[in-house]
Amino acid sequence: MDHLDALESQSVYILREAFNKLEPLGLLWSLGKDSNVMVWLCRKAFFGRIPFPALFCDTGKKFPEMYAFRDRYAREWGLDLKVEPCPPVEEVDPTLPPAARSSARKTYALKNLVQRLKLKAVIAGIRRDEDATRAKERYFSPRGENAEWDVREQPPELWDQFKTDFAPGTHIRVHPLLHWTELDVWRYIRREKIPVVDLYFARGGKRYRSLGDQDITHPMASDAANLDEIIAELEATRTPERAGRAMDHEAEDSFERLRVAGYM
Amino acid sequence: MTEPASPLRIALAGHVDHGKSTLVGRLVHDTGSLPEGKMEAIRASSAKRGMPFEWAFLLDAFQAERDQGITIDTTQVWLKTKKRGYTLVDAPGHKEFLRNMVTGAAAADGALLVVDAKEDVREQSRRHAYLLGLLGLSQIVVAVNKMDLIGYDRVRFTEVAHAIEAYLGSLGIAPRAVIPVSGREGDNVAERSQAMSWYRGPTLVEAIDGFQPPTAPVDQPLRFPIQDVYKFDERRIIAGRIESGRLKRGDTLVFSPGGRKARVASIEAWPEDARPNEAEAGRSIGITLDDQIFVERGQIGHHESSTPTETNSLRVRLVWLGREPLLRGKRYKLKLATSEHQVEVQTIERVIDTSDLASRSAEAVVAGDIAEIVLRTRATLAVDDSKILPRTGRFVLVDGYDVAGGGTVTLDGHARVRREGIKSTNVPRVEGRISLAERWQANGHRSGILWLTGLSGAGKSTLAIELEQHLFRKGWHVAVLDGDNIRHGLSADLGFSPDDRTENIRRIGEVAALFARSGMVVITAFISPYREDRDNARKIAPDLFHEIFVKADLATCERRDPKGHYRKARAGQITEFTGISAPYEAPATPELVVDTAANNLEVCLGQLSAYVERTLGS
Numbered sequence: 001m002d003h004l005d006a007l008e009s010q011s012v013y014i015l016r017e018a019f020n021k022l023e024p025l026g027l028l029w030s031l032g033k034d035s036n037v038m039v040w041l042c043r044k045a046f047f048g049r050i051p052f053p054a055l056f057c058d059t060g061k062k063f064p065e066m067y068a069f070r071d072r073y074a075r076e077w078g079l080d081l082k083v084e085p086c087p088p089v090e091e092v093d094p095t096l097p098p099a100a101r102s103s104a105r106k107t108y109a110l111k112n113l114v115q116r117l118k119l120k121a122v123i124a125g126i127r128r129d130e131d132a133t134r135a136k137e138r139y140f141s142p143r144g145e146n147a148e149w150d151v152r153e154q155p156p157e158l159w160d161q162f163k164t165d166f167a168p169g170t171h172i173r174v175h176p177l178l179h180w181t182e183l184d185v186w187r188y189i190r191r192e193k194i195p196v197v198d199l200y201f202a203r204g205g206k207r208y209r210s211l212g213d214q215d216i217t218h219p220m221a222s223d224a225a226n227l228d229e230i231i232a233e234l235e236a237t238r239t240p241e242r243a244g245r246a247m248d249h250e251a252e253d254s255f256e257r258l259r260v261a262g263y264m
Numbered sequence: 265m266t267e268p269a270s271p272l273r274i275a276l277a278g279h280v281d282h283g284k285s286t287l288v289g290r291l292v293h294d295t296g297s298l299p300e301g302k303m304e305a306i307r308a309s310s311a312k313r314g315m316p317f318e319w320a321f322l323l324d325a326f327q328a329e330r331d332q333g334i335t336i337d338t339t340q341v342w343l344k345t346k347k348r349g350y351t352l353v354d355a356p357g358h359k360e361f362l363r364n365m366v367t368g369a370a371a372a373d374g375a376l377l378v379v380d381a382k383e384d385v386r387e388q389s390r391r392h393a394y395l396l397g398l399l400g401l402s403q404i405v406v407a408v409n410k411m412d413l414i415g416y417d418r419v420r421f422t423e424v425a426h427a428i429e430a431y432l433g434s435l436g437i438a439p440r441a442v443i444p445v446s447g448r449e450g451d452n453v454a455e456r457s458q459a460m461s462w463y464r465g466p467t468l469v470e471a472i473d474g475f476q477p478p479t480a481p482v483d484q485p486l487r488f489p490i491q492d493v494y495k496f497d498e499r500r501i502i503a504g505r506i507e508s509g510r511l512k513r514g515d516t517l518v519f520s521p522g523g524r525k526a527r528v529a530s531i532e533a534w535p536e537d538a539r540p541n542e543a544e545a546g547r548s549i550g551i552t553l554d555d556q557i558f559v560e561r562g563q564i565g566h567h568e569s570s571t572p573t574e575t576n577s578l579r580v581r582l583v584w585l586g587r588e589p590l591l592r593g594k595r596y597k598l599k600l601a602t603s604e605h606q607v608e609v610q611t612i613e614r615v616i617d618t619s620d621l622a623s624r625s626a627e628a629v630v631a632g633d634i635a636e637i638v639l640r641t642r643a644t645l646a647v648d649d650s651k652i653l654p655r656t657g658r659f660v661l662v663d664g665y666d667v668a669g670g671g672t673v674t675l676d677g678h679a680r681v682r683r684e685g686i687k688s689t690n691v692p693r694v695e696g697r698i699s700l701a702e703r704w705q706a707n708g709h710r711s712g713i714l715w716l717t718g719l720s721g722a723g724k725s726t727l728a729i730e731l732e733q734h735l736f737r738k739g740w741h742v743a744v745l746d747g748d749n750i751r752h753g754l755s756a757d758l759g760f761s762p763d764d765r766t767e768n769i770r771r772i773g774e775v776a777a778l779f780a781r782s783g784m785v786v787i788t789a790f791i792s793p794y795r796e797d798r799d800n801a802r803k804i805a806p807d808l809f810h811e812i813f814v815k816a817d818l819a820t821c822e823r824r825d826p827k828g829h830y831r832k833a834r835a836g837q838i839t840e841f842t843g844i845s846a847p848y849e850a851p852a853t854p855e856l857v858v859d860t861a862a863n864n865l866e867v868c869l870g871q872l873s874a875y876v877e878r879t880l881g882s
Contacts, residue, residue, distance in 0.1 A: 001480060001546050003270040012548035013491070013505050020492045020561065045503075047550060048534040049496050128340050133326065135339045138367075151326050156363040156585050156667050158370035158399075161599050161660040163667055170665075181342065240299040252309055253327050 004188050008041065011176040013160065014139050015045040015123070018174040019052070021164040022121035025174075026113070028264065029054040029079070031066045032211045033196050034125035034177055037185055039077060040194050041176060053117065054079040057109035059086045059102075061213040069197045084113040093261070097250035099216040100258050107262045111147055114171060121172035124264045129181045130242055133256045141173040142166060147262030173264075182241045183234050190227040201225050210242055218244040271342065271349035272477055275369040275401070277392035278378035280357035283409040287378055287447035287468075288341060288354050289319025294454035295469065297343035298322075319447070323354045338368030347473040357388050362632050363585040366670065369396060374403035374475040376468070377428070381408050381420060381444070385427045387619060393428075394618040394634060395583060397435050398672065400654050404432065405471045406439045412446040416459040434621055441471040480545040484508040485570035487648070487656045488517070489601035490563050494550070501532050501550040502559060507601065507655040510544035511551070511565075519563040520646035521574050521761050522839045523846075526553035558836040558845070562603030564646045564656060572646040572656060573675055574761045577610065578639045582629075582671025586663045589628040590637070596668070598639065600647060600659040607639040607661075629669075644759030649675040703783030707741050710880040711808060713776045714787045717798060717851060718814035719843050720829055721821030723860040723868070724789040727814060730869050732787055735876065742785040745772055750790075760840040766797050773801030780808040785880060793842045795849040810879065812872070813854040816861040818843050 001009070018025060027042060027050065029035045042050045056070065074081045086105035096104055114122060128135040138154055140162035155163040166172065177185075189196060199208045206219040207230075220243070224233040255263075276284045289306075292298050302322065310318040313331070323339050338355045353372055355365035369375065375396045379389050396404060408424050411417075425442040432439055443452055444463055451457035454469045466474065486509030494501040511517065515528045532550040533539045543549045553559075564572055584590050590609060598607045613636045614623035629635040650657030650672035661669040704710050714731070716724040728744045735742040751758075754771055758764040769792050779786040792798050802809040821843065822830045833841035840846045856875050858868045 001544070003268055006270055006546060009505065009546055009548045016491050016503055016548070044534050045548070046494065046534075047496060047499075047501060047532055048536075051496070129342060132323070132339065135341070136326070152328065154364065154367075156660075156670070157367050158660065158667075158670050159655075159658055161667060161670070163665075165597070165662055165665040167665050238298070238300045240301065243301070252305075252312070256327060 004184070004191055007180055007184055007188070008044065010179060011038075011041045012045040014162075014174065014176040015042055017160075017162055017164070018121060018123060018140070018176075019046070021162075022172055022174070024117065024119050025052040025121050025123065026055045026082070026117060026119045027052055027123045028110070028125065029056055029081075030125070030211075031056070031062065031070050031197060032125075033185055033189060033200065034127065034180075036073075036194050036196055037180075037188055038123065038125045038177060039073075039079070040192060043077070050077075050079060052080075053082045055110070055113050055122065056081060056083045057086055057106045057113070058083050059105055059109075059213050061215055063197075063199055063211070063214055065197050065199050066211065069195075073195060082113060082117065084109040084116075096257065097254050099246035099250055100254040102213065102216055104258055104261065104263060106264075107147065107258070110264075111262060114147070119171075121174055123174045123176060125177045126175055126264055127177050127180050127182070127185075131255055133259050134178075137175055137178055138163070139175050139178055140164065141175065143171045143173060143262065145169050145171070147171060149260050149262070151260065183231065186227065186231050186234060190231065200230065202229075208244070210245055212245055216246040218246070220244055269348060269477065271351045272374065272472070272475055273351045273353060273372045274472055274475070275353045275372035275375045275396070276355055276378060277365065277369060277375055277396060278357055279380065279383070279386040279388040279392075280359075282357065282378050282380040282383065282386075282389070283447045284357060284378045285320035285323045285354055286318075287376075287407060287409060287445065287453070288352050289322040290447045290450055290453050291352065291468065292322065292341055292343045293319075294450055295343045295345055297341075338364045340368075345469050345473055350472065355392075357392075359388060359391075359632050362391075362583075365392065366395060366399070366583060366585060369401065370399050370670070372399075372401060373478045374405070374472065375401045376472070377404055377406045377439075378409050379406060379424060379428055381410050381414050381417075381424055384424055385431060389428070390431060391618045391632065391634075393432055393437070394435060394616070397437055398581060398583060398634065400650075400658075400672075402437065403475045404437055404439045405468070406432075406442040407445045407447075407468060408442060409445055409447050411444045411451060411457075411460065412449045416444070416451075416457070418460070418462050421463075440474060441466050443468055443471060481508040481653070481655070482510055482544045482546075484545070484653060486511055486517075486565070486567050487572070487601075487653060488565035489603070489656065490519070490559060490561050490565065491548075491602050492561055493559070499532065499552055500556065501552060502565075503548075503550040504565070504602065505548045506543055506545050508545050508653055509567075510542060512542040516568060517553075517565040518568055518571065519557075519559045519565050520572055521644040521759065522559070522563060523762060524557040524559060524839075525568075526555040526557050528552075529554040558839070562601075564601065564603075572648050572653075574644050574646050574759070574763055576641050576644055576757045576759060576764075578607075578641070578645075578647065579613075579636065579674050579676075580639060580659070580671045581634065581636050581674065582661070582669045583632075583634050584629045584669040585631055586661075586666065586668030587631065588663060588668075589630045590635070590661075590663075590669065591628050597662040598641070598645075598659050599662060600645065600673075601656050603645060605641045605643055605645050607641050610638045610640045612637050640757065644761050644764060647673050647675070649673060700781060700783065704882075707783050709740055709785065709882055711741075711780045711783045711785055712880050713780050713801075713805060713809050714785065714812055714876065715776070715792070715798065715801060715810060716787065716789050716812050716814050717792045717854075719816060719818060719821045719848055720791055720841075721824045721826055722814045722816040723865070724791075724814045726865065727858065727860075727868060727872060728787045728789040730865070731872055731876070734869065734873055735785060740785055741783060742787065743779060745776060745779075745786060745788045745790075747790045760846075762794075762846075766794065769794070769797040769801060773804045776801070777805040777808070780805055785876070791842050791848070793846065793848040795851065798851065810856070810875075811851055811854040812856045812858060812875075813851045815850075815857055815859045820861045
């Protein structure tokens with residue numbers, strides 16, 4: 001078994017635990033590279049099927065290429081797609097910095113989806129290497145009634161024995177990609193030939209390294225126009241992945257605040 | 265295209281404020297692994313709180329952590345040396361956050377134990393060191409930190425080094441290196457220290473580069489715990505991860521507890537053209553079987569040549585993390601691989617004081633304690649010794665909704681005691697002054713064991729009770745040993761696995777012999793399906809033993825089904841049910857055959873009582 005096999009096997013194990021223990025379950029699909037890897041891993045875990053719905057929180061501000069990607073692959077992969085529009089920014093906590101406030105719209109849409117579909121748990125493709133608060137996450141992360149994250153009271157998680165017993169009203173986030181790095185994701189995409197949105201590949205000296213809303217996501221200078229070049233670029237770079245995501249950098253704690261309130 | 269090796273995972277452990285987070289920050293920085301902009305962010309966070317540059321802010325991501333200057337939760341950072349990549353798992357040193365330390369360290373391949381040169385080995389240094397051993401980590405490097413604060417004093421370093429080496433030695437751990445370092449100044453982290461030219465050993469980076477990468481236990485016996493059974497289409501796929509060993513298409517697998525057997529018909533995969541012929545430890549796979557046997561989540565698939573131990577009691581060593589103390593007599597949920605069992609704490613054998621490794625007895629185990637306890641389960645569970653197969657020999661305990669402790673199973677001289685059985689063969693039998701003949705004379709009849717055997721529903725219990733009443737009314741000294749009653753008391757700790765059935769029959773044979781030697785007629789009514797077990801029961805008191813075959817064919821028994829057991833067994837709700845999913849070996853030469861399918865109760869009872877009168881009557 002090589003490194004990618006080990007990563008895949010661990011994620012498949014987590015997905016199968018979630019499917020066995022948490023019902024009903026939903027899979028967040030943001031159209032980004034990590035999300036697509038997750039869909040792929042689900043198909044591996046469940047032998048070609050995805051036995052729960054894919055959830056898409058629509059900000060209305062994604063790139064057109066992303067919407068086209070969604071429509072094509074939702075069909076091709078046979079996803080049971082549930083789309084939830086995000087509320088206008090005016091309805092979001094006004095004490096948040098502007099980009100964070102805009103991003104928090106997704107939290108609201110997700111909460112609505114969870115309520116509407118009565119979901120016990122949501123699978124999200126976050127990774128420890130993306131952000132220092134995500135680095136402290138658990139694979140099975142319990143949330144309160146309002147999706148809030150109690151960082152002081154995270155459950156012990158050892159030997160792949162996840163927290164699977166919950167007080168009534170607990171909602172659970174499952175994070176099957178927690179142990180992957182950005183490079184792992186790209187190497188896996190290359191090995192498995194997983195489709196991704198074209199915006200990741202450089203055009204005119206720029207590419208998107210991380211995809212969010214059009215107005216708060218910035219491309220980086222890059223000539224990496226294919227998978228091999230992206231991987232070579234990432235092996236050499238010391239720029240963090242989310243450097244182009246405005247919401248992470250407005251204040252020291254803006255991303256923590258977002259996440260404690262229920263952001264992915 | 266070759267993919268790089270997995271990064272080695274190294275856990276940081278040690279007492280609070282001994283400088284773990286600072287040392288991690290320094291390691292990441294000095295190996296050139298820090299992301300761009302991170303230094304500036306740390307500087308800003310430090311300045312905001314009026315502090316000098318604080319390396320720990322690299323890891324302490326939560327506001328509460330930065331504001332209070334302590335690490336609450338475990339985190340991971342990445343670094344790269346010339347040799348390979350690492351994931352560093354930082355863990356909090358506060359006792360209050362021990363559950364987070366355990367969470368972090370349990371996933372590691374090696375550990376870095378940090379000790380403050382000024383403060384020496386402290387409470388959490390010892391506790392963490394002990395836990396590293398409990399969690400199965402054997403590759404440990406010790407960093408004696410803050411050497412800058414003691415003027416790089418060689419004598420002081422030697423004292424501290426000896427103290428920690430002595431303690432680790434008493435745990436059976438030999439550290440790979442004990443290194444004098446300064447996290448703040450960077451001495452002996454990635455670069456050799458100018459201030460400590462007296463030190464000749466490796467730097468921290470050289471020491472961790474010397475760790476061995478983990479190897480998957482592919483050459484160990486196969487353990488394939490069932491995680492789920494999928495029926496998405498016509499295939500019935502048994503899903504799970506191979507925890508050790510390997511399996512191939514065509515292999516015969518046994519699923520324990522239960523002992524059902526079938527062959528691997530296929531190893532399924534998606535895309536379907538990727539179906540392999542074999543798979544090895546570490547892989548999450550799915551298989552189909554050639555026979556539609558009933559198996560379920562929690563059972564462990566293995567080869568016939570190497571079976572896990574089936575037992576109802578476990579001796580374990582655990583660390584307790586729960587808010588409420590662990591109490592003797594209390595029930596918890598045990599999770600081991602994919603199985604879950606209700607367990608009761610039978611005894612707390614000792615609580616280990618990690619400061620001097622002394623033991624004390626206790627009625628309760630509180631958070632942070634390490635203890636050896638015995639757990640008892642109602643159902644049989646399949647388990648391995650953690651020293652041999654760690655992945656099927658470790659578990660967590662759930663108290664209410666929370667994982668409240670974790671530990672490892674020791675099978676040394678434990679479960680086997682029962683199986684290997686009769687240890688006390690050299691104990692001479694106590695001979696009383698009353699001979700058996702005298703008893704017979706006083707009672708007016710001979711004594712003996714009437715051993716009824718047959719399928720469930722054949723009529724053993726009915727006949728036994730009728731015969732007892734018949735003999736009692738005639739003034740005989742008579743008693744019945746019935747299956748269900750024995751199971752409630754004498755054999756309450758046993759399940760229905762082949763081994764447990766054997767042990768159950770052995771106990772009944774012994775008890776029946778004691779009755780018979782005291783002058784009574786004892787009637788036993790047990791399925792006792794195995795010929796060998798009945799022969800062993802006979803050997804205990806051969807002159808007093810009468811094997812009586814209560815005969816009825818399976819169809820008849822199943823039609824009667826007085827307790828509804830057959831229906832449940834057919835539905836898969838009872839496993840190991842004789843006649844359905846476990847064998848019955850009919851007696852070859854019984855003393856008497858009573859055919860309840862061919863004759864009614866009266867006729868059968870008549871045959872039986874005639875036999876008893878003839879052989880045991882005066």
